[in-house]
Amino acid sequence: MSPIRLLVLGAVRQHGRAHGYQVRNDLEYWGAHEWSNAKPGSIYHALKQMAKQGVLLAHEVAPSTAGGPPRTEYEITEAGHAEYFRLLRESLTAYDQNVDVLSAAVGFILDLPRAEVVDLLEKRVAAIEAWRGAVTENYVPEDGPEQLGHIGEILNLWVYTADAGAEWTRGLIARIEGGAYTFAGEGEPFIGVLGEGEENPYATGVTHEGDRS
Numbered sequence: 001m002s003p004i005r006l007l008v009l010g011a012v013r014q015h016g017r018a019h020g021y022q023v024r025n026d027l028e029y030w031g032a033h034e035w036s037n038a039k040p041g042s043i044y045h046a047l048k049q050m051a052k053q054g055v056l057l058a059h060e061v062a063p064s065t066a067g068g069p070p071r072t073e074y075e076i077t078e079a080g081h082a083e084y085f086r087l088l089r090e091s092l093t094a095y096d097q098n099v100d101v102l103s104a105a106v107g108f109i110l111d112l113p114r115a116e117v118v119d120l121l122e123k124r125v126a127a128i129e130a131w132r133g134a135v136t137e138n139y140v141p142e143d144g145p146e147q148l149g150h151i152g153e154i155l156n157l158w159v160y161t162a163d164a165g166a167e168w169t170r171g172l173i174a175r176i177e178g179g180a181y182t183f184a185g186e187g188e189p190f191i192g193v194l195g196e197g198e199e200n201p202y203a204t205g206v207t208h209e210g211d212r213s
Helices: 004-015 020-029 040-052 078-093 099-106 114-136 151-177
Strands: 017-019 056-063 070-076
Touching (some): 004 040, 004 099, 017 020, 020 070, 040 070, 070 078
């Protein structure tokens, strides 16, 4: 699974309506261009594709201040909301995905109720533990990885990664259960997107042809 679809839908959703450059700016503000495949070309392609699929609604607005044709603003549709929450829930429980998928999901956990997030994360821990058990069924760490040659180091990597993932997830669950953060239905949400004209201190400054659209 690629996180780009979830990231783009989440950014558009937080704005209500946003043009492509706003979405790109937000993702750079979150550092997503460093820890995921959220590069300009991928962002603009995702916007256009999701508009074709009916997940986003495209609106032509006034000409771009950067010149060129009228800008397109995107708005999330009812189908888009359903897709967004499906991806969010799946990404929180899909233990076997790359860390960029989990990172994207954690960035949007406040859009879900607190109790549901805890439940999803507990399922993630259970899935990690089940996977770890299957991997280590015929593997005895006390004998050392050299018992299986250098291939044993691969198993060690899997086990340590699973243990670290489960430990981190349990810590997040504890913080959430302890009252950290403001989740859906609890009050004013955390605003994580840039306002119109607000300077992005983390912008790459690299231009892309899609910035004008």
